[in-house]
Amino acid sequence: MLQIRDVHKTFDGNEILKGIDLDIDQGDIIVIMGPSGSGKTTFLRCIEFLERADRGHLFFRGEAPLEADMHRASNQTIAQVRRRMGFVFQNYNLFANKTALENVTEGLILGRRIPRQEAERMGRAALERVGLADRMDYYPSRLSGGQQQRVGIARAIVGGPDVILFDEPTSALDPELVGEVLAVIKDLAEGGATMIVVTHEMGFARQVASRVVFMADGSVLETGTPEEIFDHPRHERTQQFLSNL
Amino acid sequence: MSNETLDLLIRSFPQLLLPMLKVTLPLTAAAFSVGLIIALVVAMIRVLEVPVLSQICKLYVWIFRGTPLLVQLFIIFFGLPAIGIRLDAFPAAVIAFSLNEGAYTSETMRAAITAIPRGQFEAGYTVGMNYFQIMRRIVLPQAFRVAFPPLFNELIALVKDTSLAASITVSEMFREAQKIAARTFEPFTLYCEVAVIYLIICTILTRLQVYGERRLSAHEKR
Ligand SMILES: Nc1ncnc2c1ncn2[C@@H]1O[C@H](COP(=O)(O)OP(=O)(O)O)[C@@H](O)[C@H]1O
Numbered sequence: 001m002l003q004i005r006d007v008h009k010t011f012d013g014n015e016i017l018k019g020i021d022l023d024i025d026q027g028d029i030i031v032i033m034g035p036s037g038s039g040k041t042t043f044l045r046c047i048e049f050l051e052r053a054d055r056g057h058l059f060f061r062g063e064a065p066l067e068a069d070m071h072r073a074s075n076q077t078i079a080q081v082r083r084r085m086g087f088v089f090q091n092y093n094l095f096a097n098k099t100a101l102e103n104v105t106e107g108l109i110l111g112r113r114i115p116r117q118e119a120e121r122m123g124r125a126a127l128e129r130v131g132l133a134d135r136m137d138y139y140p141s142r143l144s145g146g147q148q149q150r151v152g153i154a155r156a157i158v159g160g161p162d163v164i165l166f167d168e169p170t171s172a173l174d175p176e177l178v179g180e181v182l183a184v185i186k187d188l189a190e191g192g193a194t195m196i197v198v199t200h201e202m203g204f205a206r207q208v209a210s211r212v213v214f215m216a217d218g219s220v221l222e223t224g225t226p227e228e229i230f231d232h233p234r235h236e237r238t239q240q241f242l243s244n245l
Numbered sequence: 246m247s248n249e250t251l252d253l254l255i256r257s258f259p260q261l262l263l264p265m266l267k268v269t270l271p272l273t274a275a276a277f278s279v280g281l282i283i284a285l286v287v288a289m290i291r292v293l294e295v296p297v298l299s300q301i302c303k304l305y306v307w308i309f310r311g312t313p314l315l316v317q318l319f320i321i322f323f324g325l326p327a328i329g330i331r332l333d334a335f336p337a338a339v340i341a342f343s344l345n346e347g348a349y350t351s352e353t354m355r356a357a358i359t360a361i362p363r364g365q366f367e368a369g370y371t372v373g374m375n376y377f378q379i380m381r382r383i384v385l386p387q388a389f390r391v392a393f394p395p396l397f398n399e400l401i402a403l404v405k406d407t408s409l410a411a412s413i414t415v416s417e418m419f420r421e422a423q424k425i426a427a428r429t430f431e432p433f434t435l436y437c438e439v440a441v442i443y444l445i446i447c448t449i450l451t452r453l454q455v456y457g458e459r460r461l462s463a464h465e466k467r
Pocket residue numbers: 011012016034035036037038039040041042043
């Protein structure tokens with residue numbers, strides 16, 4: 001459904017991404033792991049056009065095909081790509097001056113020009129989906145980290161994206177709040193959502209990943225099923241990383 | 246306190262209150278409003294780093310923050326006629342105070358805007374908003390909360406600074422006090438009375454500031 005080809009990115013003369021390829025099918029849950037600094041965040045940000053790749057292509061296949069040159073894409077193409085993706089940030093990035101519901105509806109109303117009433121109906125449904133029906137009118141400052149991240153997830157799924165990108169969605173959370181967020185992501189996965197999840201939660205990966213991608217130094221070192229990667233890693237880097245988790 | 250002094254205080258009070266209400270406060274309100282608009286435009290130009298305009302704005306801020314307000318007033322009222330621009334005292338004062346206020350306030354606003362984390366923009370982009378939508382709906386409202394206390398401090402300073410307009414013949418409260426003092430030979434009484442009136446106005450504004458800040462943060466923590 002989505003093909004990502006040959007993504008390169010250089011920061012200040014350092015090559016951070018050295019040609020990443022990734023194929024995602026409908027319903028796939030791709031878990032990306034790898035040492036800190038290996039370029040996982042940069043990769044997701046390039047796909048979302050928060051960072052401009054030096055090279056790379058994106059192809060959405062299927063009913064509404066869409067191709068984007070990741071280096072040269074126009075604002076219009078970028079908008080089309082973003083419309084088909086949801087993004088969940090490591091540190092939530094909720095709009096501080098908006099309630100939970102407004103956080104979820106703001107993009108629908110302004111970005112997609114969906115009428116307010118319809119947007120609010122969709123926003124409520126998304127917040128119910130992440131178990132926050134009783135927190136719709138709360139400002140982010142009044143929500144726990146776990147609740148904030150669930151609002152972040154509701155905001156990412158409300159437009160019905162083809163793919164949801166998660167950048168370490170639980171690593172900013174207190175340990176006791178990790179579970180509620182992972183449960184929501186699992187629930188979405190079981191509901192057939194397609195996702196790319198950067199995470200170091202091995203238990204989660206074992207349960208839901210269709211494929212695990214191990215990145216190091218800006219390259220994909222190996223990729224396989226959770227069993228293949230966790231139980232029989234082929235590369236020494238992978239073994240070393242997993243034994244330190 | 247002698248009876249004459251008390252009598253003078255009471256008789257002069259309306260003669261001071263009237264120019265306060267009719268000149269000092271309108272001058273403050275006009276200069277502050279125009280200053281805010283200038284400041285917002287200048288701050289946006291500088292945040293966006295618009296070529297050429299950004300340099301011009303920098304020059305403007307540098308000049309108006311680097312020279313005394315009194316000198317600015319004199320240049321605009323007494324100086325400009327030399328090059329054929331003749332202004333009445335009140336409009337000259339509004340222009341000088343607005344430009345001065347705009348220069349200071351633009352820095353306050355710029356600081357407030359740049360204090361908003363980049364993640365707020367990025368989140369806006371991921372949900373399909375464009376730069377100006379994010380600015381208007383997400384960043385500026387938050388920046389306003391950040392800027393509210395310093396902006397209010399600038400407003401309070403401006404009320405007091407308008408007394409400088411007396412020196413270019415604007416009939417605001419302080420100039421009226423000078424006139425009465427000259428007539429009655431009671432400068433101590435008159436200037437103390439003026440001080441008390443400024444103090445009362447500023448105290449009221451400070452109360453409003455506290456109230457405003459409380460409302461803004463109440464809104465944030467519902
Ligand atoms: N905006 C940036 N400017 C310069 N260097 C950056 C920037 N963003 C990331 N990097 C560098 O790119 C490398 C990869 O970072 P990142 O993608 O965040 O890794 P990961 O998410 O795998 O920990 C790091 O060395 C980081 O310092």
